[in-house]
Amino acid sequence: MEQSGTTALLQGAVQDLASGVVSALRGGDHVTVSAAIGEDTPTANLVLPAVRVLGADLLLPRVLFRSQPDLAELAVFRKAVDAFPARADAAPAVRWSHWAMRRTLRRFEAAPDGAPGQDTAADLGTDWLEGAGWQYLTQQLAVLAALAVPGEDGPVTEVARSRPVDVARGFVRAVRRRDWQQAAGAGRWLTLLDGVPAELGLETGLDFVELMGGGDPRVALQIQAARVMRAAGAVV
The missing domain is CATH 1.10.220 (Annexin V; domain 1)
Structure with a gap:
């Protein structure tokens, strides 16, 4: 029951993030995820997992509209990438999803590709x-x-x-x-x-x-x- 409740909360957190991205793509304000860190809410500890589930699309408005994420927003994205690396035995789609997030980081941080321990x-x-x-x-x-x-x-x-x-x-x-x-x-x-x-x-x-x-x-x-x-x- 507890696991089911956590799953539901995570799904809700992902939906909230996706709603923010949709708003940004429609020309509205982008709801930054960094503000949710540390807030005393039931889903505060699920922000990073939710970012990992949504993946590179979290920063899609920045990519399509050629705008730079604010530092806090990018930091949350980077933390999610680092906190949830794809295992070597993970399904191909999971590994590619993680790669897509790192590609997005490279776009905004000019980080080198193929760092030690990272799949190209x-x-x-x-x-x-x-x-x-x-x-x-x-x-x-x-x-x-x-x-x-x-x-x-x-x-x-x-x-x-x-x-x-x-x-x-x-x-x-x-x-x-x-x-x-x-x-x-x-x-x-x-x-x-x-x-x-x-x-x-x-x-x-x-x-x-x-x-x-x-x-x-x-x-x-x-x-x-x-x-x-x-x-x-x-x-x-």
Whole structure:
């Protein structure tokens, strides 16, 4: 029961952070997570785990709008990266998610890549994605939607670029299954891909996903990210 309660609190903390990111992507104020540290609230000790769950998307508005995080905000992000390293036996998506957070840190801190004990993109590889069925490919790409950032190339992005039709099929399947998080993540990837079938009607599809699942801030985050990238012509 206690574990279940903690899980629910963590999910709530993640949703709160995602709501702040959505607000920033829509042009509102970015709710900084640093303010929550030390506050006497039920979720104060869950801020760092929540940042790790949300991952690199916490700083996505800073990336897309080319603004610098304040020092406290960046410090919280850095603490989450350091506090929750990906184990060597972790699933590939977990290791790539952690890598995406370190890539974001490098963007803002000019830190060197490939520091001792850290995986590089080449180390991680994409073996588990190459040749995967389109259903599994889309599911994994949706989990790694934080890697779908304009101007940030990498092995996972290359796999996605090589299979736009499969990702489009996965998007449609996710919508039909009412899996709004997966549909939103796949839709974000499709925004960056060439060769997406015109008959997919991606813009209309994103609107529908937002209508049906936008009450979930993590769904809204992916949809709003896709819109910002489309509006900018996928160039940052």
